[in-house]
Amino acid sequence: MNTNYNDEYIIKVTNLYKNYGQNEVLKGIDLTVKKGEVISIIGSSGSGKSTFIRCLNLLGEPTAGKIEFEGNIIYESNTHHLKKELEEFKKNNSDYKTQEKYKQLRKELKESRIHDFKQSRQIDKTINVHRQKIGMVFQHFNVFNNLTVIDNITLAPMKTKGISKEEAEKQALELLEKVGLLDKAKEYSLKLSGGQKQRLAIVRALAMNPDCMLFDEPTSALDPEMVKEVLEVIKRLTQTGMTIIIVTHEMGFAKEISDRVIFMDQGIICEEGTPEEIFNNPKNARTKEFLSKVL
Amino acid sequence: MKSFLDKLKATKLYVFITSKSFRTFSFILVIGLTIFLLINNYGNKEINAATEADTFTVEIINVNENAGLATIAYKDGENYIDTGKTKLEVKSGTKIKFYYKDGLNEGYNILFWANYESNVFAPVKDPGDNESYYVSTSFVKTIKSDITLVVVSIKETEKIVYFYNSSVKEHRSMIGVDVVDFGKDATFKFNTPKNRGFDFIGWSEDLTTITSNMEIYPLYKSSVWTVFRDYYPMFFRGLAVTLLLSVISVFCALFLGIILCLMRLSKSYILKFVAAAYVEVIRGVPLLLQLLVIYIILGPSKIHIGSFFTTEVISCLLALFINSGAYSSEIFRSGIQAVDKGQMEAGRALGLSNWQVMIKVVIPQGIKNSLPSIGNELVSIIKETSLAVSVDASIGELMSVRKQITAATYINLPPYIVIAIIYFCVTFSLSKLIGHLEKRLQTHEH
Numbered sequence: 109m110n111t112n113y114n115d116e117y118i119i120k121v122t123n124l125y126k127n128y129g130q131n132e133v134l135k136g137i138d139l140t141v142k143k144g145e146v147i148s149i150i151g152s153s154g155s156g157k158s159t160f161i162r163c164l165n166l167l168g169e170p171t172a173g174k175i176e177f178e179g180n181i182i183y184e185s186n187t188h189h190l191k192k193e194l195e196e197f198k199k200n201n202s203d204y205k206t207q208e209k210y211k212q213l214r215k216e217l218k219e220s221r222i223h224d225f226k227q228s229r230q231i232d233k234t235i236n237v238h239r240q241k242i243g244m245v246f247q248h249f250n251v252f253n254n255l256t257v258i259d260n261i262t263l264a265p266m267k268t269k270g271i272s273k274e275e276a277e278k279q280a281l282e283l284l285e286k287v288g289l290l291d292k293a294k295e296y297s298l299k300l301s302g303g304q305k306q307r308l309a310i311v312r313a314l315a316m317n318p319d320c321m322l323f324d325e326p327t328s329a330l331d332p333e334m335v336k337e338v339l340e341v342i343k344r345l346t347q348t349g350m351t352i353i354i355v356t357h358e359m360g361f362a363k364e365i366s367d368r369v370i371f372m373d374q375g376i377i378c379e380e381g382t383p384e385e386i387f388n389n390p391k392n393a394r395t396k397e398f399l400s401k402v403l
Numbered sequence: 404m405k406s407f408l409d410k411l412k413a414t415k416l417y418v419f420i421t422s423k424s425f426r427t428f429s430f431i432l433v434i435g436l437t438i439f440l441l442i443n444n445y446g447n448k449e450i451n452a453a454t455e456a457d458t459f460t461v462e463i464i465n466v467n468e469n470a471g472l473a474t475i476a477y478k479d480g481e482n483y484i485d486t487g488k489t490k491l492e493v494k495s496g497t498k499i500k501f502y503y504k505d506g507l508n509e510g511y512n513i514l515f516w517a518n519y520e521s522n523v524f525a526p527v528k529d530p531g532d533n534e535s536y537y538v539s540t541s542f543v544k545t546i547k548s549d550i551t552l553v554v555v556s557i558k559e560t561e562k563i564v565y566f567y568n569s570s571v572k573e574h575r576s577m578i579g580v581d582v583v584d585f586g587k588d589a590t591f592k593f594n595t596p597k598n599r600g601f602d603f604i605g606w607s608e609d610l611t612t613i614t615s616n617m618e619i620y621p622l623y624k625s626s627v628w629t630v631f632r633d634y635y636p637m638f639f640r641g642l643a644v645t646l647l648l649s650v651i652s653v654f655c656a657l658f659l660g661i662i663l664c665l666m667r668l669s670k671s672y673i674l675k676f677v678a679a680a681y682v683e684v685i686r687g688v689p690l691l692l693q694l695l696v697i698y699i700i701l702g703p704s705k706i707h708i709g710s711f712f713t714t715e716v717i718s719c720l721l722a723l724f725i726n727s728g729a730y731s732s733e734i735f736r737s738g739i740q741a742v743d744k745g746q747m748e749a750g751r752a753l754g755l756s757n758w759q760v761m762i763k764v765v766i767p768q769g770i771k772n773s774l775p776s777i778g779n780e781l782v783s784i785i786k787e788t789s790l791a792v793s794v795d796a797s798i799g800e801l802m803s804v805r806k807q808i809t810a811a812t813y814i815n816l817p818p819y820i821v822i823a824i825i826y827f828c829v830t831f832s833l834s835k836l837i838g839h840l841e842k843r844l845q846t847h848e849h
Contacts, residue, residue: 167748236754236755236756237754239752240753241754244749246745246748246752249745250745250748250749251749252746252749252750252763253743253746254767254771255763255764263753263764264750264755267755267759268753
C-alpha cells in the first residue's frame with residue numbers, strides 16, 4: 109500500500125518493560141517499525157500507549173528491554189528479567205545454592221547491573237544525538253512560552269547543529285508557510301490558540317529534519333474545531349514518506365492514514381494489523397469490546 | 404432619578420473611577436503628594452537650620468597653667484572616648500569646632516581634656532566651683548522660642564530658682580527666675596536662636612546649696628508633626644540610606660540566589676548539599692545574630708570604601724546579602740519548579756541537553772514566575788535594615804535617626820512614630836506596585 113515500504117527497520121523494540129514502582133505499565137512489548145511506515149497506536153486510557161511512545165526516545169526510561177534506533181542500541185537492560193529468573197529458580201529449586209546455573213545467573217545479574225550503571229551515566233549524553241532524529245509532538249503542545257514562534261523553531265537547530273541564525277530562520281519561515289503560521293512568526297507562542305500551538309510544535313520538530321516522528325495524542329487537548337487543522341498537517345506529513353508513530357483517539361483518522369494499527373491493552377500489544385483488519389475484522393475479544401464502544 | 408444613576412453608572416468614567424487599579428493608583432498618588440507637600444511647605448529655611456546644626460563649637464573656659472597640648476575626650480559611662488581632636492593647643496578662650504560625624508552625636512554634655520603627655524583623662528575641676536568642669540558644653544539643635552525645663556529634683560525648701568546659661572561662674576548670665584516645684588514644668592521664652600550652644604543648667608542664687616540636688620534638662624516640645632517638621636531632612640536622609648542598603652543587598656543577593664538555586668537543581672550531590680546546607684542554616688538563624696557575628700568578625704579589620712561604606716555599613720550589607728541570598732535562592736527554586744515539566748521534556752525531545760533547555764527556556768520562565776516574590780523580598784529587606792541600628796547608629800539608616808533626635812531632644816516616642824509612618828508608606832506603596840505588576844504579568848500570559 110505504501111510506496112516507501114521496505115524491509116529496513118528504523119525502530120526495533122524488544123521485550124520492553126516499564127514499571128512505576130510496583131505498578132507494571134508495560135509488560136513486554138515487541139515492535140519493529142519499518143522506514144516510511146505510519147503506525148497508529150490505539151487503546152483505552154491507562155493501557156500504556158503514551159508510556160510506550162515516551163520510552164522510544166527515552167523521555168521515560170524503561171525498566172527492561174532493548175530499543176534499537178537505526179541500528180544503534182540506545183537502551184538495553186536485562187537486570188529486570190534476570191532478577192525474575194533468579195527468583196523463580198530459587199523458588200523451584202530448594203538446593204539452588206549448589207547448582208551451577210544459580211552461580212551463572214548471579215554472575216550475569218552482576219554484569220547486567222554494571223552495564224546498567226554505565227549506561228545510566230552515559231545515556232544522558234548519547235541519547236541527544238538520537239533524539240535529534242526523533243521528532244516528538246506532545247498532547248499539551250509544550251511550546252516554549254518565553255520565546256517567539258520563530259525562536260521556538262530555530263532554537264534547537266542552532267544549538268545542536270550549529271547552523272547560522274539566518275539559515276535557521278529561512279528554514280523556519282518555509283516550514284511556517286506550509287502550516288499557515290507565517291503571519292504569526294514574530295508573535296510570542298503564548299498568544300497562539302491551541303491548534304496553532306500544536307502546528308507550531310509539529311514544525312518545531314520538523315525543523316530538526318527528523319527521520320521519524322512520534323505523536324503523543326496530538327489532538328486530545330484541542331477544541332473540536334481545531335482538531336481538523338492539526339490532523340490536516342499530520343496527514344500531509346504522511347504523504348512525504350516520513351516514518352510516523354501516532355497515539356490517537358481519532359479512530360477515523362487512524363484508519364485513514366495508517367499502514368499498521370496497534371491495539372494496546374494493559375501494557376501489552378493485544379492485536380496488530382492493517383487498518384482494515386483491526387477496524388473491520390478484529391480478532392481479539394478486548395479489541396472488539398473497545399472498538400464497539402468508540403466507533 | 405434612578406435612570407440618571409443608571410446612566411451615570413454606565414459611563415466609562417464611572418467604571419474607570421471605581422476600578423480597583425484606579426483606586427490603588429490614587430492611593431499611592433495621595434501618599435506621594437502628601438510627602439511632596441510636607442517637603443515643600445517647609446522649604447529652604449529649615450534645611451539651612453539643619454545644616455547649621457551639623458556643627459557646634461566648644462569654648463575652653465579655664466585651663467590649668469600646665470595644659471598646653473591636650474587631648475579632648477568625652478565621657479561615656481566609665482570610658483573616655485577620644486574625639487580625634489588630639490594635640491590641640493588649648494588655653495582659655497580657645498574655640499574648637501566639632502561635627503556630629505566626629506562621634507559626638509549622642510547624649511553628652513561635658514568634655515574632658517587631658518594633658519597630652521601624661522595622657523590621663525581626668526576632668527579638672529574649676530577651683531571656684533566644686534560641681535562644674537572646666538570644659539563644658541551642651542547643645543540644642545533646634546531653634547525654638549519656647550524651651551521647657553522640667554525640674555526633676557529639688558529641695559523642698561527651695562522655691563525660687565534662678566536659671567543661668569552656664570555652669571561656670573565667670574561666663575554665665577542669668578536667663579530666668581521662677582518659682583518652681585518638684586516635677587513642675589518651667590517654661591522660658593527666648594527671643595533669638597541664642598539658646599543654641601547654651602548649657603541649660605538651672606541654679607539657685609547660692610550655687611553651692613542647690614546644684615547637687617537639682618537636675619534640669621531641656622524638654623523639646625514635641626508632637627509627631629513637630630518632630631517631622633523640624634527633622635525631616637534627617638528622616639529622608641535615613642530613608643535614602645535604608646533604600647540604598649536594601650537595593651544594593653537585594654540586587655547582589657539575586658546573583659547569589661541564582662547560583663545557589665542552580666547548585667541545588669544540579670545533579671552533583673556535593674553542590675546540592677552545600678547549597679541546601681547554606682540555605683537552611685541562614686534561614687534557621689536570626690538575621691540580627693548574623694549581623695552581629697559578621698560585625699564582630701569584620702569590625703577589627705576597619706575596612707572601608709570611601710566615606711560612606713564604613714566597616715559598619717559593609718558588614719551590614721554583607722549580612723543582608725548573605726541572608727537575602729538564601730531567601731532569593733528559595734524564591735527562584737520555587738519559580739523554576741513551577742515551570743511546566745513539559746517545557747523541559749519538549750526541549751529534551753528535540754535533542755537539546757539539560758543545561759541548554761535550562762538556560763534558554765526553563766530559567767527565563769522561572770525568573771519571570773519569581774519576580775513578584777523578589778519584589779516582596781525587597782520590601783522585607785527594607786524593613787530588616789532597621790536591625791543595623793543594633794550594630795552602630797552611625798550607619799545612619801532610618802531607624803538610627805531616632806537615636807540622633809533623642810540625643811538632641813530627649814524624646815523617644817514621636818520619632819519612632821514618624822519612622823513607622825515612613826516605613827509603612829514606602830513598603831505599602833511598593834507592595835501595591837508589585838501587586839499591580841504581578842497582575843499585568845498575568846494578563847500578558849492569558
